[in-house]
Amino acid sequence: MTTYVIRRILLMIPTLIGITILVFAISRLAPGDPIAMQMGLDQGIQSGQNQEAREAQLELYGLDKPEPVQYFIWLKNIVQLNFGQSFKHHRPVIDLIAERLPITLTLNLTAFTIIYLVALPLGTLSALRHNRFTDRAISVVLFILWSLPIMWVGQMLIGYFSNPDFFNWFPSSGISSNNSDKMSFLVWLKDRIWHLVLPVLCITFNGFTYLTKIVRASMLDNLRMDYVRTARAKGLAEKTVIFRHAFRNSIIPVITVLATLLPAMIAGSVIIEKLFSIPGMGLLAFEAITTRDYNVVMAVATISGVLNLAGLLLADICYAIADPRISYD
Known part of the structure; x- marks a missing residue:
């Protein structure tokens, strides 16, 4: 290895x-x-x-x-990790990235975790209730969510949940309040979570719909395999058959998605960061493209390429962990 x-x-x-x-x-x-x-x-x-x-x-x-x-x-x-000077900001590009990258990673890693926590059990449940009411209801809801444009959903969330005329529960922009530097850690953390609710919701709903369908299809394929029927014929408990045998073998396509989902989310966060005025890498890239800030554009694209290649390598390593039959020796 x-x-x-x-x-x-x-x-x-x-x-x-x-x-x-x-x-x-x-x-x-x-x-x-x-x-x-x-x-x-x-x-x-x-x-x-x-x-x-x-x-x-x-x-x-x-x-x-x-x-x-x-x-x-x-x-x-x-x-030498020297990306040059920004034409627009007149600052080293590496300093801009050091400021913006943690914000984008926080946003996307939070959404990434939620996507898997929702998609894995939901896809498994849908496969176990194949062609029943639960499966069909989940499929209809996922189809509706998949067809909704992210920009429209974001505008609706801001219009209803950040509007004083309606609910006004969440802030409509930024990732923290103006006086966040004077807050205690727990108050600051609560304020940060409160600001991230709507942007994370915008990123996750499309991701977990796609991943849930993959988990469902993979589980259905494995539940029809001979080794599952053999395990049941041997008298193994149904939970053991599902989670130790069928689910583990169904993870391989999910790992494939893992290799591309996080880099794609980081690249796609341009829309979310622009919509919610979040000062992350996405907003930085958007501003750099519109102002022809070559050094920033090339730095962001290079970092995205590194993340994609690292994701593919991580997926190959996870293959060997999930399936002992896979060996790179």
């Missing part, structure tokens, strides 16, 4: 280089001049003084060099 993990980590290097080349090329092909946008200049009509100021900014950020040279300089810098 150790040799396999080391080999996979080494194989990540050329994959990451390919990701950085693609991200760099796409960012440079996007229309718009980031320096002119930051200086508020009309790209079509510029005075000589403005042109000199623009050229000075291009030299400052290294954008006056040929694009292949820019790429190799940037690649050399990220090896």
